[in-house]
Amino acid sequence: MAHDFPLFGDPSSDPSDGPSGGPHGPGRHSREAVLAAVEARLLTTFGEPSGRASVTFLGTDRIEVLRFGPDADGLVRYATLGMAATPMADPTAAVADPVRGPRAELVLTVRGGRDGVLRTLATFAATPQVEGLVVAPGGSLDLGSPLWEGAPFTSVLAGEPGGLVEDLELDEPAAAVRFLPLLPMTPNEAGYKRVHGAAALEERWLQHGTDLRDPLRRAVPLD
Numbered sequence: 155m156a157h158d159f160p161l162f163g164d165p166s167s168d169p170s171d172g173p174s175g176g177p178h179g180p181g182r183h184s185r186e187a188v189l190a191a192v193e194a195r196l197l198t199t200f201g202e203p204s205g206r207a208s209v210t211f212l213g214t215d216r217i218e219v220l221r222f223g224p225d226a227d228g229l230v231r232y233a234t235l236g237m238a239a240t241p242m243a244d245p246t247a248a249v250a251d252p253v254r255g256p257r258a259e260l261v262l263t264v265r266g267g268r269d270g271v272l273r274t275l276a277t278f279a280a281t282p283q284v285e286g287l288v289v290a291p292g293g294s295l296d297l298g299s300p301l302w303e304g305a306p307f308t309s310v311l312a313g314e315p316g317g318l319v320e321d322l323e324l325d326e327p328a329a330a331v332r333f334l335p336l337l338p339m340t341p342n343e344a345g346y347k348r349v350h351g352a353a354a355l356e357e358r359w360l361q362h363g364t365d366l367r368d369p370l371r372r373a374v375p376l377d
Contacts, residue, residue, distance in 0.1 A: 185239040209276040230267030237279040270302030292352040307338035340373040
């Protein structure tokens with residue numbers, strides 16, 4: 155993995171340090187056009203970022219992570235920028251369509267912030283390019299190690315979009331960009347989800363009033 159990932163830098167860095175990698179399509183569906191629209195939607199929703207960083211994996215395009223906040227409630231939002239540049243391809247398709255197909259970015263909310271999650275988010279955002287996966291609500295992404303140093307979580311559940319950041323409509327025939335909230339899971343919760351499904355785990359969280367933004371929370375009772 156080739157990376158350029160210091161601690162969050164100046165969010166007003168030169169535009170040449172922004173999303174790059176060359177156009178993936180003409181005009182309105184180019185990488186640059188799509189990511190400019192995605193960033194504009196994020197800034198409209200959360201305001202100016204308090205920092206940004208980037209990472210490039212071998213054979214993939216650059217992924218940025220923007221940090222917003224903390225807000226008045228101490229919540230910090232981390233949002234990826236780069237995953238939606240190209241549509242996620244069906245791994246069974248013989249040829250990937252450069253325009254059609256689902257597009258998404260990832261959003262994680264942590265009370266107090268945990269900047270150590272940056273590499274994890276970039277890794278998750280690169281998964282469609284690296285592994286040919288389609289990330290969708292109800293699916294999970296497993297890091298196999300703590301999401302950040304000392305975290306009790308090793309994986310995330312992709313939640314339903316639209317509640318935090320509205321979908322971003324693109325010109326047809328491109329699909330809208332969906333901003334998927336990531337819900338951290340402990341290993342036991344991830345195991346429960348694999349057996350019983352995402353809806354059952356979410357119901358457990360709801361029943362116990364679980365604050366999924368708490369970076370120190372314990373696993374929900376699963377008995």
